[in-house]
Amino acid sequence: MLELLKQPWPWYLSGTAIAFIMVLLLYFGKSFGFSSNLRTICTIAGAGKKNAFFDFDWKAQRWNLLFLIGAIIGGFLAGTVFKNDAPLQLSAATIADLKLLHIPFDGQLNPSAIFNWHFALSLKGFAILLIGGFLVGFGSRYAGGCTSGHAISGLSNLQLPSLWAVIGFFSGGLIMTHLLLPLIF
Amino acid sequence: MKGLRFVIAGIVFGIIMVKSEAASWYRIQEMFCFQSFHMYGIIGTAVTLGIISVYLIKKFHLKDSQGHPISFHNKDKRWPKYVIGGTIFGLGWALTGACPGPMFVNLGYGYSTFVIVILGSLLGTYAYGLIRHRLPH
Numbered sequence: 001m002l003e004l005l006k007q008p009w010p011w012y013l014s015g016t017a018i019a020f021i022m023v024l025l026l027y028f029g030k031s032f033g034f035s036s037n038l039r040t041i042c043t044i045a046g047a048g049k050k051n052a053f054f055d056f057d058w059k060a061q062r063w064n065l066l067f068l069i070g071a072i073i074g075g076f077l078a079g080t081v082f083k084n085d086a087p088l089q090l091s092a093a094t095i096a097d098l099k100l101l102h103i104p105f106d107g108q109l110n111p112s113a114i115f116n117w118h119f120a121l122s123l124k125g126f127a128i129l130l131i132g133g134f135l136v137g138f139g140s141r142y143a144g145g146c147t148s149g150h151a152i153s154g155l156s157n158l159q160l161p162s163l164w165a166v167i168g169f170f171s172g173g174l175i176m177t178h179l180l181l182p183l184i185f
Numbered sequence: 186m187k188g189l190r191f192v193i194a195g196i197v198f199g200i201i202m203v204k205s206e207a208a209s210w211y212r213i214q215e216m217f218c219f220q221s222f223h224m225y226g227i228i229g230t231a232v233t234l235g236i237i238s239v240y241l242i243k244k245f246h247l248k249d250s251q252g253h254p255i256s257f258h259n260k261d262k263r264w265p266k267y268v269i270g271g272t273i274f275g276l277g278w279a280l281t282g283a284c285p286g287p288m289f290v291n292l293g294y295g296y297s298t299f300v301i302v303i304l305g306s307l308l309g310t311y312a313y314g315l316i317r318h319r320l321p322h
Contacts, residue, residue: 070195
């Protein structure tokens with residue numbers, strides 16, 4: 001069991017596990033959608049006093065915040081007890097392309113070239129992380145959901161709006177990856 | 186502790202995000218470059234099983250743990266917000282390599298610089314709330 005938890009999982013096991021989480025939350029009487037938490041945190045921080053969009057009873061979202069806390073703990077466990085020491089099996093083509101962007105592949109989960117504090121506190125690095133996060137937060141609320149709410153929950157319920165959103169997710173991702181990243185890095 | 190089950194579900198989710206490598210900046214790049222089947226396999230499997238699960242829940246009128254029928258809500262049909270908002274989301278997803286869930290998973294994993302990404306996502310959410318009346322939906 002511990003061996004299975006230490007290794008990276010094949011795609012079919014991973015996909016099955018994600019579907020399981022969605023069904024589990026349905027069984028708990030909730031709907032899988034992570035980005036709602038960002039709005040809830042804004043509300044708890046007091047945004048509801050100034051703006052009606054954040055003026056809602058956030059206690060109904062308490063379960064989702066507990067799920068968020070769990071996600072942080074899960075990440076911690078996966079990075080410690082269940083840590084996999086073998087390098088990530090990234091495709092050779094991606095490694096070569098990233099080299100051209102001056103982002104060396106380090107075999108970890110994320111490139112240290114971007115997520116180390118030295119770069120993150122440079123003007124460029126700080127702007128990349130802050131603006132990137134801003135786009136995710138702005139876009140997910142504008143679209144009414146993120147990957148979990150639209151791509152998983154919405155598509156599973158055959159919602160056409162979610163398909164529009166997923167087409168948007170990919171359009172934006174392709175524009176960033178192919179047109180903007182070469183200019184940024 | 187009725188809330189404990191949600192913490193446990195979140196822990197399982199966090200472990201899944203790392204073990205599937207869906208929380209990896211590299212994997213997101215690889216996906217947008219169409220250089221591996223990995224992420225498409227994950228999303229395809231999750232959605233296929235999700236569609237079957239939702240179909241069965243509806244067909245057999247299954248109930249949740251409280252005994253209430255599991256209900257689904259149809260999303261508002263106006264499409265511009267999904268396309269425009271989705272595209273903005275995608276720009277940020279490919280830049281940071283993380284959608285909202287994996288941001289927090291990566292923070293727990295030990296990538297502490299994700300606090301900047303999370304701060305940005307909160308500012309973005311707040312900014313949307315401020316100007317949403319002036320945006321096309």
